Amino acid sequence: MNFLFVTLININKQIDIFKLNMDFLFITLINIIKQIDIFKISLILICFYIFHFYYKHFTRPNPFPGPIPIPLIGNLEILKNSNVDIDGYTHNLNKKFGHNGIFEFNMAGVRYIMISRAEYVDRFMLPDQDNHKKHLMRTNKDRGLLDFFDFSTKGVAFNCDFNYWKFNRQIFSRAMKTASNSNKTIKLMNNLFEEMINYWINLKKPDDDSTIIEASTWMFKFSFDFLFGVLIGSPSFAMKSYYQRLKNIDITKEIMEYEKYSNCVRNFQSDNLFVFMPNILRHVPIIKDQIQNLVNDCDFMKNKSMERIRKRRKEIEKIVNSSNFNKNQLGNDLLTSMIIANTPYDIHSQLNFTSSLSRPMTDDEILGVLFESFMPSDTISNTFCFVIYYISQNPNVKIKLLEEIKTVFKGDLTRPITLNDLNKLKYCEAIIKETSRIRPAVPLVSRYTDHADEIAGYSWPSTTDTLFIMYVRGINNNPLYWKDPEKFIPERFYESQEIKNHHKFSFSMFGGGLRVCVGKNISMLQMKLLLALLYRKVDVELVDINAPLKIKNTTSTICENLDIKIIYKQPIN
Numbered sequence: 001m002n003f004l005f006v007t008l009i010n011i012n013k014q015i016d017i018f019k020l021n022m023d024f025l026f027i028t029l030i031n032i033i034k035q036i037d038i039f040k041i042s043l044i045l046i047c048f049y050i051f052h053f054y055y056k057h058f059t060r061p062n063p064f065p066g067p068i069p070i071p072l073i074g075n076l077e078i079l080k081n082s083n084v085d086i087d088g089y090t091h092n093l094n095k096k097f098g099h100n101g102i103f104e105f106n107m108a109g110v111r112y113i114m115i116s117r118a119e120y121v122d123r124f125m126l127p128d129q130d131n132h133k134k135h136l137m138r139t140n141k142d143r144g145l146l147d148f149f150d151f152s153t154k155g156v157a158f159n160c161d162f163n164y165w166k167f168n169r170q171i172f173s174r175a176m177k178t179a180s181n182s183n184k185t186i187k188l189m190n191n192l193f194e195e196m197i198n199y200w201i202n203l204k205k206p207d208d209d210s211t212i213i214e215a216s217t218w219m220f221k222f223s224f225d226f227l228f229g230v231l232i233g234s235p236s237f238a239m240k241s242y243y244q245r246l247k248n249i250d251i252t253k254e255i256m257e258y259e260k261y262s263n264c265v266r267n268f269q270s271d272n273l274f275v276f277m278p279n280i281l282r283h284v285p286i287i288k289d290q291i292q293n294l295v296n297d298c299d300f301m302k303n304k305s306m307e308r309i310r311k312r313r314k315e316i317e318k319i320v321n322s323s324n325f326n327k328n329q330l331g332n333d334l335l336t337s338m339i340i341a342n343t344p345y346d347i348h349s350q351l352n353f354t355s356s357l358s359r360p361m362t363d364d365e366i367l368g369v370l371f372e373s374f375m376p377s378d379t380i381s382n383t384f385c386f387v388i389y390y391i392s393q394n395p396n397v398k399i400k401l402l403e404e405i406k407t408v409f410k411g412d413l414t415r416p417i418t419l420n421d422l423n424k425l426k427y428c429e430a431i432i433k434e435t436s437r438i439r440p441a442v443p444l445v446s447r448y449t450d451h452a453d454e455i456a457g458y459s460w461p462s463t464t465d466t467l468f469i470m471y472v473r474g475i476n477n478n479p480l481y482w483k484d485p486e487k488f489i490p491e492r493f494y495e496s497q498e499i500k501n502h503h504k505f506s507f508s509m510f511g512g513g514l515r516v517c518v519g520k521n522i523s524m525l526q527m528k529l530l531l532a533l534l535y536r537k538v539d540v541e542l543v544d545i546n547a548p549l550k551i552k553n554t555t556s557t558i559c560e561n562l563d564i565k566i567i568y569k570q571p572i573n
């Protein structure tokens with residue numbers, strides 16, 4: 001009986017287990033069916049998207065020669081060794097397809113109409129004959145992650161809102177002009193150069209008469225310190241912290257914070273293409289982490305900048321409320337100029353502003369401008385590294401540069417450089433322009449059309465997924481305008497007839513029209529003075545004269561790892 005009872009219980013248990021298994025099986029089956037449905041629906045949607053993408057591609061208005069794109073990604077060939085190489089890619093496409101001055105490619109679903117004929121770009125870079133200011137936006141507001149990064153209505157460069165852009169730009173340009181023409185800025189330049197040379201001397205091995213340095217990092221740190229001084233009016237210790245790292249010297253917490261700031265700027269510049277990536281890819285592993293890193297860098301820079309703005313506002317309030325206040329007590333750095341703009345303490349006379357433009361800036365608006373103003377330290381340093389590279393490759397150019405330095409400084413090679421010297425350094429300027437002609441740091445300048453127009457002789461509807469690109473590298477090297485374009489000849493820009501009858505856009509370095517670079521004067525000032533200061537004090541050689549330039553591409557062309565030898569002209573103790 002007992003045995004029968006136990007057996008019955010066991011059978012019962014087996015039935016229960018069987019029931020459980022059936023339940024489990026049933027649920028699993030439903031899940032699979034559900035998944036199959038989702039899978040099928042996804043498949044149908046993807047097929048539909050692909051069909052729609054290629055339908056749009058093959059029926060696009062004004063098809064130009066160029067490679068066939070892949071949905072979402074565009075032309076995969078842009079990726080070279082898992083890096084984005086827009087510059088190399090477009091350079092090759094231009095050789096292959098650009099003989100008529102116009103070709104196209106696709107990046108992240110956006111159609112890039114690449115224009116390498118100067119005459120074709122007037123229409124979208126300049127106001128028309130009736131002074132209608134069309135095509136003012138660099139891109140459309142909904143593109144990529146502009147909104148996610150909170151850029152689309154802030155600052156100047158990425159700003160897609162006409163009114164905010166105009167307001168910020170007017171104040172920024174005015175403040176920049178003041179800073180560019182100031183003796184204080186020249187003094188800052190002289191001091192920073194002395195600081196940098198002293199670091200290099202301290203890095204020299206005891207018995208050497210030269211120091212080998214990695215120019216791209218030093219030039220970036222120098223430019224960051226310079227721009228920070230111009231923008232904020234105080235030191236940022238970027239060179240100092242780099243030097244201390246190289247010498248294994250302990251770094252204080254305060255300097256470490258500054259160091260992080262300059263590192264964030266460099267990281268951001270190096271990876272800023274993520275800002276233009278399709279929103280949907282934001283959730284893909286690896287990309288997601290990269291974007292999060294960029295967001296963290298931005299947050300850090302924004303928080304630090306906001307601290308600065310609030311602190312400076314308090315300092316200004318204290319100064320203007322003191323009994324013996326006069327306007328000269330306020331600094332001429334960009335931050336101060338922006339805080340006092342359109343207030344009774346404004347050092348500038350009022351421009352013809354309409355009432356909506358004549359109000360002071362809010363802290364948030366100042367932050368937008370300040371945040372992006374640090375980024376070009378990288379553009380200046382890249383251009384300057386290219387300058388060093390091309391001078392080193394062309395000994396005749398170096399000889400002529402040294403002659404100019406001798407003439408301008410009349411044998412006194414140690415006196416500080418002045419604002420007055422700036423206009424005399426004509427060959428220096430020609431070298432910088434010729435370098436930028438051959439190897440522009442910003443090779444693509446974009447405009448977005450939000451209404452139908454005729455461009456490059458073709459009618460264009462109003463579209464949201466097309467960008468018109470002034471292909472600077474293509475135009476600057478187009479044999480239509482330049483004899484032997486691949487040759488480095490600064491004389492083209494130095495008392496030369498060659499450029500006299502050229503089209504306005506046959507050479508460009510800072511873009512053009514109403515959105516031309518706000519920092520063009522300060523950049524030229526920095527590069528010309530640094531060139532004269534550097535070559536009058538030391539000789540510069542490439543460590544490996546045969547090594548090609550190492551380049552990385554984002555929205556600009558970045559110079560990586562340029563080892564140079566600094567040879568001291570006078571004996572160093």
Ligand code: HEM
Nearest residue numbers: 156157376379380383442510511512515516517518519523
């Ligand atoms: C060698 C250094 C530099 C180069 C080659 C350069 C180049 C350019 C180019 C090509 C543009 C696009 C212009 C256009 O769309 O027509 C631009 C825009 C701009 N640049 Fe620079 N730049 C440099 C330095 C600077 C500096 C030092 C600053 C300021 C601190 C600056 C601030 C800006 C701003 C705010 C814009 C956007 C203007 C707007 O959208 O209205 N740049 N730059």
